[in-house]
Amino acid sequence: MNVRKINPSETGKRVASSNLGRLYIIAAPSGAGKTTLCRAVLEQFANMLYSVSYTTRKPREGERKGVDYHFISKDDFKERIVKGRWAEWAEVHDNYYGTDAEFLDRGLANGSEILLDIDVQGTRQILEKYPEAITIFIMPPSLDILRSRLEARGTDSEEVISRRLANAEKEMAQKDLYRHIVINDQLSVAIEQLISIIDQYHSA
Numbered sequence: 001m002n003v004r005k006i007n008p009s010e011t012g013k014r015v016a017s018s019n020l021g022r023l024y025i026i027a028a029p030s031g032a033g034k035t036t037l038c039r040a041v042l043e044q045f046a047n048m049l050y051s052v053s054y055t056t057r058k059p060r061e062g063e064r065k066g067v068d069y070h071f072i073s074k075d076d077f078k079e080r081i082v083k084g085r086w087a088e089w090a091e092v093h094d095n096y097y098g099t100d101a102e103f104l105d106r107g108l109a110n111g112s113e114i115l116l117d118i119d120v121q122g123t124r125q126i127l128e129k130y131p132e133a134i135t136i137f138i139m140p141p142s143l144d145i146l147r148s149r150l151e152a153r154g155t156d157s158e159e160v161i162s163r164r165l166a167n168a169e170k171e172m173a174q175k176d177l178y179r180h181i182v183i184n185d186q187l188s189v190a191i192e193q194l195i196s197i198i199d200q201y202h203s204a
Contacts, residue, residue: 028138029168
């Protein structure tokens with residue numbers, strides 16, 4: 001297959017054709033089960049790379065540095081903003097989150113499949129630079145069930161939960177941004193649906 005080479009400096013977009021790697025974006029409101037679903041995908045597709053996000057928030061119990069997140073200071077994060085090191089970044093709940101552009105570019109150039117776990121705002125930024133990315137949105141069955149899941153985690157105050165729910169409602173209203181939608185009602189069914197979606201592209 002012949003592929004026309006595009007100069008990213010002319011378009012402002014990074015090329016992610018099928019001849020190179022493939023980028024999968026999975027987004028969901030906080031508490032919708034995104035982390036569990038991403039782990040299931042990585043177990044199914046052993047060669048898929050996972051883009052570990054950077055954050056300035058403190059680690060939660062059980063989280064491992066370099067596995068769940070790269071934990072860095074706000075000063076370090078802001079310095080990387082100035083240097084253009086982020087493929088996408090955002091300030092969420094008083095903390096910064098970002099995706100390393102060099103990791104994505106290097107992986108795609110090597111023909112790798114890469115999984116990103118980012119929010120709606122991050123998705124929009126990524127699509128500006130990687131327009132061929134495959135986007136999947138994970139929906140909770142309802143906001144009431146999402147509240148119950150957030151409360152069951154026992155990590156957030158009522159104020160934080162209310163704020164997360166308000167953000168979730170805004171994110172769910174933008175679900176049409178995504179190519180695919182999976183409703184995480186029963187986890188086993190949601191995993192099966194998600195793997196089936198990715199397998200369509202993975203096997204192409």
